Amino acid sequence: MWFLAMIVFAVLSQAAKHRLIVGTFSTEFLYTLEYDDQDQSLVLVATNPVPAASQWIALNHDKTKLYGTDWNAAEPSFMSYDIQDPLNIKHEATIVGGRYCSGSKSIFVAAYPKAPYTVYSNNYYGDAKCSSVMSVHDNGTLKEIIQDYTYAPGSAVHGLAFSSGGGYLFSADTIGNKIWTHQIDATTGQLTYASNITGPSAGSDPRHIIAHGGDKFLYTVLEGSSEVAQYVMNRDGQLFYHDTKYPLIRESENPADFWADEISMSVNSKYLWATNRARDNTKKGYISVLELDEAEGAIAGQNFLLPTSTSGGFANAVAASPFDESLAALTDNSTGFVEIWNVNGYPIAHLNIEDGGGCCANAVWLD
Numbered sequence: 001m002w003f004l005a006m007i008v009f010a011v012l013s014q015a016a017k018h019r020l021i022v023g024t025f026s027t028e029f030l031y032t033l034e035y036d037d038q039d040q041s042l043v044l045v046a047t048n049p050v051p052a053a054s055q056w057i058a059l060n061h062d063k064t065k066l067y068g069t070d071w072n073a074a075e076p077s078f079m080s081y082d083i084q085d086p087l088n089i090k091h092e093a094t095i096v097g098g099r100y101c102s103g104s105k106s107i108f109v110a111a112y113p114k115a116p117y118t119v120y121s122n123n124y125y126g127d128a129k130c131s132s133v134m135s136v137h138d139n140g141t142l143k144e145i146i147q148d149y150t151y152a153p154g155s156a157v158h159g160l161a162f163s164s165g166g167g168y169l170f171s172a173d174t175i176g177n178k179i180w181t182h183q184i185d186a187t188t189g190q191l192t193y194a195s196n197i198t199g200p201s202a203g204s205d206p207r208h209i210i211a212h213g214g215d216k217f218l219y220t221v222l223e224g225s226s227e228v229a230q231y232v233m234n235r236d237g238q239l240f241y242h243d244t245k246y247p248l249i250r251e252s253e254n255p256a257d258f259w260a261d262e263i264s265m266s267v268n269s270k271y272l273w274a275t276n277r278a279r280d281n282t283k284k285g286y287i288s289v290l291e292l293d294e295a296e297g298a299i300a301g302q303n304f305l306l307p308t309s310t311s312g313g314f315a316n317a318v319a320a321s322p323f324d325e326s327l328a329a330l331t332d333n334s335t336g337f338v339e340i341w342n343v344n345g346y347p348i349a350h351l352n353i354e355d356g357g358g359c360c361a362n363a364v365w366l367d
Contacts, residue, residue, distance in 0.1 A: 018301045018321070019086050019366040020329055021046070022338060023054040025071060025314055027358025030054070032086045035340055035349060037324065042340055042349035048089040052079055055314070055361045059083075060111045060119075063366055065140035067119055069106035071095065076106040078125045078134065080142035086366055093142045097121045097132035097347040101147055104128040104172045110160040117145070118189030120160055120169060126355040128156035128175070133190055149181060158223075159208035163215050168194065168237035172206035176225055179206050181237045200229050209261050212297035213269050219299070221248070221263040221274050226255045228263065228274045228290060230299050246302045248286050257283060261312065262362070264320040264328060269297060271343055273318045273328045278311035281334055285312035289343055310334040317362040331360040338363060 016038075022031040032046035064084050070077035076098035082090045098104055103126025112118045119134040119142060133147040151157060156175035162168070162184075169191060171180040177199040182191035199206050205224030211233065212218070218231045218239060230246030248260050260276045269292060276286040284307035293300045300360040308316060313333030318341075321327040326343040336359040340349040353359040 003118045004152070015335060016323070018323060020330060020338070020363045021057065021066060021083065021086065021089070021366060022353070022359065022363045023057040023068060023361040024219070024355065024358035025055045025233075025333060025361055026053050027355045028053055029083070029355065029358070030057070030066070031359065032089070032090050033338060033351060033363075038274055040340070040348045042338065042351040044351060044353065046087040050079070050081070050347070051091050051094070052077070052091065053358060054079060054106050056263045057362060057364055058109050058111050059142050059364050059366075060136075060332070061113045062140075065136075066364070067100070067109045067111055067142065069109055071105065073106065076101075076104055076121070077107055078106055078119070078121050078142065082141070083366070095134055095142045095145065097134070097145060098123040098128075098130040098148075099132075100150065101127040101130035101146075104130070108157070108159055110162070112162065112166070112184070112189055114166045116187070116189045122157040122160065124156050124158060129153060131157060131171070146188065149191055152176060161209040161211050161218070163211050163233070163237060164213045165215050170209050170211065170218060170237075172209045172220055174205045174207050177203065177205050177224075177229070179209065179218075179220065179239060181239065183237065194236065195238045197241065200227075200241055200243070200245060201225060204229070207260060210263055210265050212292070214297050217297045219263055219272055220262045223260045224255070226253075226258045226260045226276050228272065228288070228299075244299060246288070246290060246299065247275055247305065248288055250305065252335070258285070261315070262317045264318050266325045266328075266343075267322050270294070270323050270325055271303075271320070272299065273311070275308070275316045276331070277313065277316045281311045281313070283311055284308055285310065285316045287316070287318065287330060287341065300355055303343070306345055308332070315362070317359055319363050319365060322365050323367070329363045333360055333362050336360055
């Protein structure tokens with residue numbers, strides 16, 4: 001009996017509650033959620049009023065600051081928040097970017113995980129070939145634009161990723177159907193163009209990307225063709241495509257009815273999560289898990305491809321957990337909810353957030 005009690009105590013002592021922050025497309029809130037990994041519950045613990053809706057949010061290196069887009073601003077704008085108290089998130093700064101483009105909106109933001117902790121931003125819609133590099137104060141708050149740079153006419157980058165070694169920034173040019181590589185200056189964080197590669201097919205349209213920890217492979221979700229593609233990376237950050245891709249819709253579906261959304265890697269680089277959205281709310285989106293080779297990170301196979309409960313709306317964004325190899329958060333915008341999914345192919349927790357249609361954009365894990 002004593003031995004059994006000790007086992008129960010050991011299991012309970014390892015249980016924990018993990019917090020997430022969720023952004024929105026149109027309502028001016030940041031939501032703090034809490035997932036209990038013992039009873040598999042997901043609850044809303046704080047509704048934080050903020051000056052702007054952020055359809056994309058990203059954490060800094062030590063998870064004390066949150067950066068977001070101002071989705072509804074008249075010109076591309078990026079927000080900086082203090083989140084040391086996730087139940088009382090505080091706005092600290094707003095930076096206007098993309099000064100050499102017109103008619104575009106802020107779409108994406110990414111924080112460099114190493115000093116000087118620069119923040120990178122992208123525009124979308126209109127003339128969206130512009131992007132900006134922003135510096136931060138010592139406490140991580142956005143400071144000022146230190147570099148404006150452009151891609152090619154007709155480009156519109158929707159997602160960014162860093163090489164795990166930190167030397168390169170990769171940009172998924174959805175409208176230009178390319179992936180761009182820039183070298184990052186280790187002292188200033190500014191960028192120098194290195195190379196680019198066209199998508200696997202006409203209209204494949206890379207949307208979001210992620211690099212493997214070994215820096216031998218990069219993976220992208222293809223919005224136009226509803227697929228996941230794998231690229232080989234050399235030591236100079238140059239990418240090569242060798243016809244490795246996996247579907248994010250079933251064979252009976254038409255890619256024109258979908259627009260693939262997000263890709264995320266599990267904490268120990270064992271799995272890739274990828275999602276697809278349906279353009280029509282009468283259809284379902286899709287969620288998939290692909291398994292990676294443990295030695296180098298090549299995609300070894302697709303474990304499952306399953307419909308989500310709704311179309312996903314503008315979201316169906318997925319975020320792998322930083323504490324459990326088997327879990328990821330999925331956000332929905334068609335009805336407004338967040339789910340926790342298991343790598344075995346089913347949701348284990350669900351939370352509706354009804355705020356008039358703004359929620360939910362992407363989610364980030366705090367712990």
